Amino acid sequence: MKALPRRFYTRDTLTVAEELLGKRLVRHTTGSKLVGKIVEVEAYGGSDDPGSHAYRGMTPRNRLMFRKGGFAYVYFTYGKHYCFNVVTERQNVPGAVLIRALEPLEGIETMKKNRRTSNVLNLTDGPGKLTEAMNITGKQNGLDLTRSKRLFICKPEEKEKFEVASTKRIGIRVGVNKPWRFYIEDNRFVSRK
DNA sequence: GAGAAGATCTCCT
DNA sequence: GGAGATCTTCTCA
Numbered sequence: 001m002k003a004l005p006r007r008f009y010t011r012d013t014l015t016v017a018e019e020l021l022g023k024r025l026v027r028h029t030t031g032s033k034l035v036g037k038i039v040e041v042e043a044y045g046g047s048d049d050p051g052s053h054a055y056r057g058m059t060p061r062n063r064l065m066f067r068k069g070g071f072a073y074v075y076f077t078y079g080k081h082y083c084f085n086v087v088t089e090r091q092n093v094p095g096a097v098l099i100r101a102l103e104p105l106e107g108i109e110t111m112k113k114n115r116r117t118s119n120v121l122n123l124t125d126g127p128g129k130l131t132e133a134m135n136i137t138g139k140q141n142g143l144d145l146t147r148s149k150r151l152f153i154c155k156p157e158e159k160e161k162f163e164v165a166s167t168k169r170i171g172i173r174v175g176v177n178k179p180w181r182f183y184i185e186d187n188r189f190v191s192r193k
Numbered sequence: 194g195a196g197a198a199g200a201t202c203t204c205c206t
Numbered sequence: 207g208g209a210g211a212t213c214t215t216c217t218c219a
Binding site for chain 2: 172
Binding site: 053059076077080 | 212215
């Protein structure tokens, strides 16, 4: 269980997005260890991407997107939900990858408790759901994923084979033409087909 | 300081 | 398939 190094994140956002598929998101909280396989992501850019928070430049909320890659960018939306992003690119180049869905691997009972449901398929198949299942909130905003012991991303122990599909992004009104959503084909935990 | 929209989820029909 | 929940953030006056 070794966290991915800084150089994994400080690259082109689309490359990082695609390569995050199949990786493990690891969350340690008091008394529990939660692990999920990343099965669906979306890439967000800067001034070239109207769908991105960073489209109009830096604001207090999106400043994390301008940092060097490897940090967590967590924001609150719709009055109810947190969304978890991984910052990409070099310092001062905005970019982030939204984690949209996970396949639960460890700590499933804790996730069920966090989500108040017994349906495994309903635990982490959406950006607002997986943050609740993994106990990720605004407190994790700005966390360094290459150094933290409580929240990080690592490679699977054995390499897995899968097909990657890409489509338009979901839930945004502008910038919908970009095919910047990636997911693992035939995985049951992907939020939408 | 006000108003509108939002990278969503759940419940209802 | 559709609307309501619910509150933060941004924009503009």
